[in-house]
Amino acid sequence: MVDATGERRADVLVRDGQVAAVAAGIEPAAGATVLDAGGCVVAPGLVDIHTHLRQPGREEAETVETGSRAAALGGYTAVVAMPNTEPAVDSAGVVREVLELGERALCEVRVAGAITKGRRGEELAPLAEMAGLGVRLFTDDGRGVQDARLMRRALEYASALGVTLAQHCEDEQLAAGGHMHEGEWSSRLGIPGVPSEAEELMVMRDIALARRTAHLGARVHFQHLSTAGSVALVRAAKADGVPVTAEATPHHLSLTDEAVASYDPVFKVNPPLRPPADVEAVRAGLADGAIDAVATDHAPHAQEDKERPFDSAPPGMLGLETALAVVLTAVGLPVGRALALMSWQPARIARLDQGHGGPIAEGRPANLCVIDPAAVWVVEPDRLASRSRNTPYAGRKLTGRVRHTLLRGEPVVVDGEAQR
Amino acid sequence: MGIRERSATPPLRGVFVARSQVMDAGDLRRAITRIAHEVVERNHGLEGVVLVGLQTGGVPLARRLAEALATIEGSDVPVGTLDVAFYRDDIGLRPVMPEAVTDIPFDLTGKVVVLVDDVLFTGRTVRAALDALNDYGRPRAVQLAVLVDRGHRELPIRPDYVGKNLPTRRDEVVDVREDGVDLGTVQK
Amino acid sequence: MTASLLSVADLGRDGIEEVMAVSDSFVEVSERAIPKVPALRGKTVVSLFYEGSTRTRLSFETAARRLSADVMNFAVGGSSVGKGESLRDTVETIEAMGVDALVVRHSSAGVPWQVASWVSCSVINAGDGWHEHPTQALLDCYTIRRARGSLEGLRVAIVGDVKHSRVARSNVLAFSTLGAEVTLVAPPTLLPPSLHGWPVTASSDLDDVLPKADVVYLLRLQAERQTEALLPSLREYTAGYGLTRRRAALLLDDALVMHPGPMNRGVEIAAEVADLPSSVVTRQVANGVAVRMAVLFLLLGSTPAA
Numbered sequence: 001m002v003d004a005t006g007e008r009r010a011d012v013l014v015r016d017g018q019v020a021a022v023a024a025g026i027e028p029a030a031g032a033t034v035l036d037a038g039g040c041v042v043a044p045g046l047v048d049i050h051t052h053l054r055q056p057g058r059e060e061a062e063t064v065e066t067g068s069r070a071a072a073l074g075g076y077t078a079v080v081a082m083p084n085t086e087p088a089v090d091s092a093g094v095v096r097e098v099l100e101l102g103e104r105a106l107c108e109v110r111v112a113g114a115i116t117k118g119r120r121g122e123e124l125a126p127l128a129e130m131a132g133l134g135v136r137l138f139t140d141d142g143r144g145v146q147d148a149r150l151m152r153r154a155l156e157y158a159s160a161l162g163v164t165l166a167q168h169c170e171d172e173q174l175a176a177g178g179h180m181h182e183g184e185w186s187s188r189l190g191i192p193g194v195p196s197e198a199e200e201l202m203v204m205r206d207i208a209l210a211r212r213t214a215h216l217g218a219r220v221h222f223q224h225l226s227t228a229g230s231v232a233l234v235r236a237a238k239a240d241g242v243p244v245t246a247e248a249t250p251h252h253l254s255l256t257d258e259a260v261a262s263y264d265p266v267f268k269v270n271p272p273l274r275p276p277a278d279v280e281a282v283r284a285g286l287a288d289g290a291i292d293a294v295a296t297d298h299a300p301h302a303q304e305d306k307e308r309p310f311d312s313a314p315p316g317m318l319g320l321e322t323a324l325a326v327v328l329t330a331v332g333l334p335v336g337r338a339l340a341l342m343s344w345q346p347a348r349i350a351r352l353d354q355g356h357g358g359p360i361a362e363g364r365p366a367n368l369c370v371i372d373p374a375a376v377w378v379v380e381p382d383r384l385a386s387r388s389r390n391t392p393y394a395g396r397k398l399t400g401r402v403r404h405t406l407l408r409g410e411p412v413v414v415d416g417e418a419q420r
Numbered sequence: 421m422g423i424r425e426r427s428a429t430p431p432l433r434g435v436f437v438a439r440s441q442v443m444d445a446g447d448l449r450r451a452i453t454r455i456a457h458e459v460v461e462r463n464h465g466l467e468g469v470v471l472v473g474l475q476t477g478g479v480p481l482a483r484r485l486a487e488a489l490a491t492i493e494g495s496d497v498p499v500g501t502l503d504v505a506f507y508r509d510d511i512g513l514r515p516v517m518p519e520a521v522t523d524i525p526f527d528l529t530g531k532v533v534v535l536v537d538d539v540l541f542t543g544r545t546v547r548a549a550l551d552a553l554n555d556y557g558r559p560r561a562v563q564l565a566v567l568v569d570r571g572h573r574e575l576p577i578r579p580d581y582v583g584k585n586l587p588t589r590r591d592e593v594v595d596v597r598e599d600g601v602d603l604g605t606v607q608k
Numbered sequence: 609m610t611a612s613l614l615s616v617a618d619l620g621r622d623g624i625e626e627v628m629a630v631s632d633s634f635v636e637v638s639e640r641a642i643p644k645v646p647a648l649r650g651k652t653v654v655s656l657f658y659e660g661s662t663r664t665r666l667s668f669e670t671a672a673r674r675l676s677a678d679v680m681n682f683a684v685g686g687s688s689v690g691k692g693e694s695l696r697d698t699v700e701t702i703e704a705m706g707v708d709a710l711v712v713r714h715s716s717a718g719v720p721w722q723v724a725s726w727v728s729c730s731v732i733n734a735g736d737g738w739h740e741h742p743t744q745a746l747l748d749c750y751t752i753r754r755a756r757g758s759l760e761g762l763r764v765a766i767v768g769d770v771k772h773s774r775v776a777r778s779n780v781l782a783f784s785t786l787g788a789e790v791t792l793v794a795p796p797t798l799l800p801p802s803l804h805g806w807p808v809t810a811s812s813d814l815d816d817v818l819p820k821a822d823v824v825y826l827l828r829l830q831a832e833r834q835t836e837a838l839l840p841s842l843r844e845y846t847a848g849y850g851l852t853r854r855r856a857a858l859l860l861d862d863a864l865v866m867h868p869g870p871m872n873r874g875v876e877i878a879a880e881v882a883d884l885p886s887s888v889v890t891r892q893v894a895n896g897v898a899v900r901m902a903v904l905f906l907l908l909g910s911t912p913a914a
């Protein structure tokens with residue numbers, strides 16, 4: 001058993017949705033369901049603070065139900081759904097719609113609200129109204145807020161609500177027309193590139209704005225950081241006491257821009273895959289705490305869309321079902337460290353730590369996952385629970401797999417199979 | 421009789437190993453001279469006659485035939501070369517490459533074209549040559565001169581002038597060189 | 609496994625030499641009264657051009673017809689090939705009709721590779737975005753070879769918008785593979801972000817490079833580059849990088865001037881210079897058909913018809 005308090009060997013008794021007991025050698029009562037966890041790690045369920053569930057609007061790619069099933073299979077007991085749906089999650093009505101869809105889901109579904117109306121970057125969205133429904137994370141993800149003055153106002157306004165503003169850092173002027181990282185590979189392949197500075201300039205700007213609004217209680221979270229420069233900026237800001245947090249995706253920890261040489265749009269993502277030096281820097285950021293969480297940026301796209309020419313294919317990769325295995329295999333993190341980055345630390349950033357990521361102790365909600373760290377498996381796109389198939393790890397052999405997942409005490413995944 | 425090796429011409433792959441000599445240098449020379457006389461006789465002189473040698477074996481032969489004709493009649497007969505790679509009907513693993521660029525620097529229309537090749541076998545090369553010639557003009561007539569007719573025709577093609585009739589087995593190979601003709605096999 | 613021609617790199621030095629050797633025979637065929645051979649009779653060659661180019665498409669079509677192949681053309685804008693039908697659907701529908709070779713041009717890099725992963729017929733890249741244009745490079749090598757005998761040790765200057773040029777990328781590969789020394793000459797905004805690993809030298813001083821060049825290869829400058837803030841004006845481009853009359857006098861006596869066409873007279877090349885004997889642009893066009901015949905013959909000349 002591994003949680004934020006440490007490691008120990010024990011059985012867990014779950015009753016009425018809660019952890020009832022944690023001890024060695026618990027005798028199962030008659031009629032109790034026994035989930036074998038021999039050789040496995042029992043941990044708090046993973047929390048993904050960056051997922052695209054596509055509903056409402058793009059149900060052909062994913063729905064709340066199918067996305068939550070993928071999440072559960074990946075060991076997640078909670079996800080935060082991004083607001084770039086159609087319509088965008090920029091009002092109480094749409095928040096309610098997604099939350100309602102999530103009630104029957106296989107994981108807890110929370111919602112991130114948009115910072116601006118329609119995510120257009122022009123006017124503030126009704127942040128307080130959405131916060132009233134429990135929204136704790138706001139982002140225009142898919143886009144970054146381009147207007148510095150608007151971002152400053154958003155931080156000031158949000159500081160009174162006890163919420164966090166998350167930023168997809170991309171300066172659209174610099175990035176314009178680019179479809180992959182600008183560098184050696186883009187030059188060779190003849191694909192327009194996005195320079196690292198497109199991300200770093202906005203990181204720099206928002207650190208400055210966060211510094212300015214820190215005294216009000218504003219909090220900034222940087223989404224999917226991908227460059228060495230970004231990591232260095234965040235590291236220095238934290239050292240300076242600026243209240244910022246940051247996440248990185250499994251793909252930015254394990255894949256490089258060379259993958260684009262196949263011209264397969266499966267490898268097209270925003271921010272783009274970077275050269276090895278940047279991947280190394282992001283990994284180092286995980287190791288020294290500059291980066292607080294691994295978030296999947298699970299971005300399903302229908303097959304036809306990913307079969308378009310590279311330039312016109314939409315960016316994004318699946319992530320929920322492979323994240324843990326990639327972090328354990330390709331990045332090589334020990335289980336305890338991986339769990340910190342994927343469970344309790346993101347839970348805290350998204351303010352979900354009442355129910356998720358917390359220590360496995362009597363009286364706490366039973367949101368757990370059981371991980372077999374030695375299980376070897378091959379990623380087969382057709383066998384994924386997601387409605388889409390755009391995983392960059394197709395055919396790869398990974399080590400580490402979720403065996404069981406419990407949501408509020410209900411076994412939603414048993415022996416690697418979703419139960420509903 | 422020694423065993424000599426020589427690379428076999430495409431599309432055969434392998435090395436030619438001679439088993440017996442069927443014509444020596446003298447036989448060759450005499451055959452060419454005789455054919456030259458036959459060409460002159462058949463065409464009542466050399467007016468309007470042109471030679472076209474088929475790549476690769478027919479090219480040096482056509483040249484020697486032209487020399488013989490010049491000796492007999494005192495006039496120079498135009499000589500061209502034809503590579504039929506683009507007209508073949510084989511289906512193989514690779515396209516057959518042209519050995520050399522076709523060079524027919526005169527108009528064929530109305531002429532008597534004497535096609536010259538070293539060995540007549542299935543007749544397919546000659547059929548391809550007839551198709552090719554049609555794309556250069558409209559000859560008045562086409563005659564065929566071969567040094568060796570080894571049988572095994574697969575098409576209704578017959579030579580007008582033959583140096584030597586040589587019955588062969590299908591798996592045997594006839595190798596024509598400057599100084600003689602050998603019969604043998606190709607070893608891979 | 610059918611062979612395709614997606615990149616110059618697919619051929620290697622031997623492959624490029626083979627194409628050029630066979631091209632000699634196809635030049636001869638093209639000069640005949642009846643410029644036709646039956647080598648690809650019964651084969652079907654389909655061109656799928658998502659980007660307009662009458663010249664290249666006609667060149668391929670002529671090449672295929674001269675080999676007696678059947679030809680079909682799909683130009684986007686007409687029939688069902690538009691935004692509605694997906695690239696994969698279009699390509700698989702065409703293949704189902706029976707095709708031996710698919711000649712593909714698209715404004716997006718990599719499309720021929722994607723197409724090749726979906727079909728089993730041969731795929732020929734007729735230009736993919738900024739990336740490659742292999743048959744152009746082959747005909748350029750062939751033109752130089754016919755004029756100068758060999759590219760080994762030849763100094764070639766490629767001048768102009770290299771960043772956006774598939775012709776430049778393919779030519780850099782082809783010329784250097786055959787042993788030429790390649791220098792790129794362009795303003796910094798028109799060079800790729802990184803030349804790391806490219807077998808070239810770069811310069812932004814055309815006057816310095818010209819007197820030492822055996823071949824001057826001019827790239828076309830598209831007017832849009834001015835609107836993308838890459839250049840202040842076309843005039844400034846011509847002043848710095850155009851082959852003006854003054855610069856033409858700096859050329860070596862036997863230097864070749866080449867251009868993939870169509871030329872922007874007055875921009876990358878002065879009108880009067882375009883028609884000098886050192887300009888072999890029309891030869892490039894003529895050789896284009898023979899070289900494309902060679903490519904089609906080498907790819908299709910032996911497999912049974914679809």
